[in-house]
Amino acid sequence: MAGPEAPDPRAQPRPQVVLGAVTTGLLNTSEPLPLEAAQQALALLPGVSADWRRHPIEQVVSPDLFFGLDCRLAVRSGSQPRVIGTARARAVLTAGHVLQGSASVAVVLDASKRRMPWAHYAARTGVVEAINKADPADLVTGFLHARPGSALLDLGKTGSYVMSLLDRVPQVDRQARLKTHSCRLLWAAHLQEGVEPEGRVEAGDDGVFRVRMSTPSALLPRFVEFCEVLALHDWLLSALKNAFDRSARPGRRAEDEIDPALSYLGHVWNPTAHLPHEMRWLWRALEDEAQLTWEWQSTLTRVRDKVTLLTRKAIEDTLNKESV
């Protein structure tokens, strides 16, 4: 909450680090959900409606849900700080078919020395307070590169849980025709007021995108949206590639893989559609180096070429049969 600069005795200690994970997958439905059905499906709390956009691609965002946390944060050196509070998570549905669970938590350092009564944390939603000392930069690196541990914060699981809520709604028929894996993106922001925002994106050999950023807190929500956009397009790309790879495997009918991939995914790529204006610089820089859009177009071209070749072959086969 950006307030006046004068010290306010009622002011809460500000978070210095915000950690997040975006899990992306296919909504298990045979056809994309129309906007109205998506709005109903993503109204995950009674009394509030989902936010939505119609143009240029339909997108529905659920209200925030909260999850209780009392666990450790990964660090590169020293003892792992214990944090207590709540994580915030929401579901985002794009084009009626691509579902994301986006979870985050803001970390306040040096807040208290022991676990406080729960009312304290319930009044600070989406925030955890660290009991032990920690270095913000270390928390960023620790979170992005931690090996999974049973007592460590696992926001990917939080996002997956939110996505699983959509399996139970009546609008979803649970009959998707395309096989996909879910993708995970991890992000961490070091909040620093008065600095120029700086971002860095890494594609790990484990297939996970990791985004780190230094940013003033006012820009944080835009940064989260950037990460959701990147996660969505990373998933689109790998889902299309996987379908293409499967279509070439022996014993498969290529069209069984390619048809649903084209009809589910072919029209969805548009990274700047919901990209906040304030984050375009980062996307441009990313495109400049990683060229994700080129990669998508070239993959899509290969898929469509394959369809053309298959069609030609089918026609030739038919003609051959007739001439025999």
Next chain:
Amino acid sequence: MTAVMPPRASEDSSRVFSERSQGTVVENVALSHLSVEVGHFYMDDLENGEKPIFEQFKRVKPWLDAAVASVVRGEEKPRVSTCFLIDDYFQRWPDASQIMEKLLRLAAEAGVTIDYVARESACARRLDGFQVAELVARRILEEPEPEKATGGRPPTSQSGWLSNGRPPREATVLSVMESHDWEAALEYGKRNHSIFLDVELWKDRAKPGADEEEVLRQRLYSCPFLAAVWQLVRLGLLRKDGAPALEVTEFDGVWRDEWSQFPDIVRVNPHAKPFYAYRSLSIMPQHFLGIEHAVRTIIDHVLLDQPVVESLRARAELKNIPLPTAVADRISHHFLEGGQ
């Protein structure tokens, strides 16, 4: 790759298109500084003689005056409203008009002005059928177990019970001795010693396998759960589509006999200050202490909608009214001594 934000990255001024439909917009409701609940009776008490009712109102009066005199109000003129909750959820008879006549007359005789009357049943389900209690039920977050909650645990209570810690348990130790061991209860947020509390929120009476609608229709909420709903309603924090979950109706001059036709909240004093308030005070007999402890525990575990919380915070700040961050700290009680 690393990228740095170029100067003049903001392109807001050149934008021509915007579209983002916010699903829910929070309504600004008129607020008093304090909402005072002026006494409480079980339905049996209301059905019986007049003297105990009059006596309780008489004992409420000096504390009501003290509350009005000491209200936290920033630099504004004090706005205090009073309310009374009718206990019609667990038992009721079709004599609402007589009870209302008696109640308002005895309160007035004791010098207590009742501004608003609400029904406890409305805290479960509104007159129009909307299940208000589920707004709270679905926002309850169980307290995470120390050092064990990493983020994947489903957030809401499924069991109909809510506790502030871990119950005592008998642990069978599989040793040669086969001895039994007892582990004490633990309050997670304790200071030195635990006060463990386990609150029953509701009882589900639907047959196993019934659909969700049927389960909710048959759900019997506990008294502390409905009282927690009542407190959140008074504090203006419980909303449906941005509007108060229970809204105030003007008294139309006629009391119906059936409680089921009674408005959710009715204004009986035309000069009353707003029903919803930054803070609430409940004045009630001592024997409700246990229930109110449970109410506080429930409220401590409700995660409210941030836009609502934020809208109240911003308004309080604008008017220089101190407002505690923890909702339970906005609620206070005065318990009238027992034995009378």
